[in-house]
Amino acid sequence: MLSKTAEYALRATIYIAQKATEENKLGLEQVAEGIDSPKSFTAKILQMLTQNDRVVSSARGPRGGFYLTGKARKLPVRAILEAVEEENVITKCVLGLKECSEVRPCPMHMQYKAIKKQLRQMFENTSIQQLVEESNKGAFFISNAKTRKKKG
Amino acid sequence: MLSKTAEYALRATIYIAQKATEENKLGLEQVAEGIDSPKSFTAKILQMLTQNDRVVSSARGPRGGFYLTGKARKLPVRAILEAVEEENVITKCVLGLKECSEVRPCPMHMQYKAIKKQLRQMFENTSIQQLVEESNKGAFFISNAKTRKKKG
């Protein structure tokens, strides 16, 4: 469904929104550990997310790290997908046809149309903040279950 | 959403079901042209689809090629995904968590659940035959629009 890049982007953003404030930023290491993702790769993805102050904000130096502004928290989840150039899930033809529309539908078009609409709604009508609230409310998880490593 | 492999698999199977019979098989070349896919790669995918007489049937030699049996036509579209090992779209967590369920949901689980269900239903409750009928009924397309090439 989504690429690793998009998955990490979503997890990282939600995690940062959940744990960090501008006064108390989250470092790369904490993020990567928190969402169980490869550190350097996550750094790249966070770069995409911070580009043009899009979704995630960042600061270098001691006490630096990542956080989300109040404004960013109000963004739809779709903004995360846009930042990593993965909006196509919402628009693409299931069969991968370049052109697939009402006037030139693929054989699955009519059925898939409804699903695509719901996907779009999910990503557009849900804000990052809502996911954070959802997470705080109950027992939600953003990382893989810990499989305790033995000490060296 | 789906890999190229899965997209070609779906297109190829529908196309073969539409155009071929056991008496009048479709050759690899015709299939690849018909669905606008790379020939050799399509051959590999057709191999997966014919393995264990799963979805597509084939015969070598002159007048050989690919076709679908009546039984195969009744298979759910999901069978195609299974043949190319891509059923995970129906089951995987949107955020890519290894474990994501009612008892350990990711922050998007509740919302995505409904969509996943519909995806599953689409792939399970639609037979290959139905897609063929759909295709025959109206103006449906399985290939990309022809962009006429200039003669050499």
Added chain:
DNA sequence: ATAATTAAGGATAAATTTGTCCTTAATTAT
């Protein structure tokens, strides 16, 4: 039997995605 045709299958290559490492730049605290 022989030649022609077509899929099967193996080896390999190209492209893309995923991931790492190292240097630089910015910021903070001393």
Added chain:
DNA sequence: ATAATTAAGGACAAATTTATCCTTAATTAT
């Protein structure tokens, strides 16, 4: 000012997906 800390960014590496090519095996028609 200096040292320490942290993200930014570039170059590179590994893994996976997508794609090609060539040989072999099976089948058909002559």
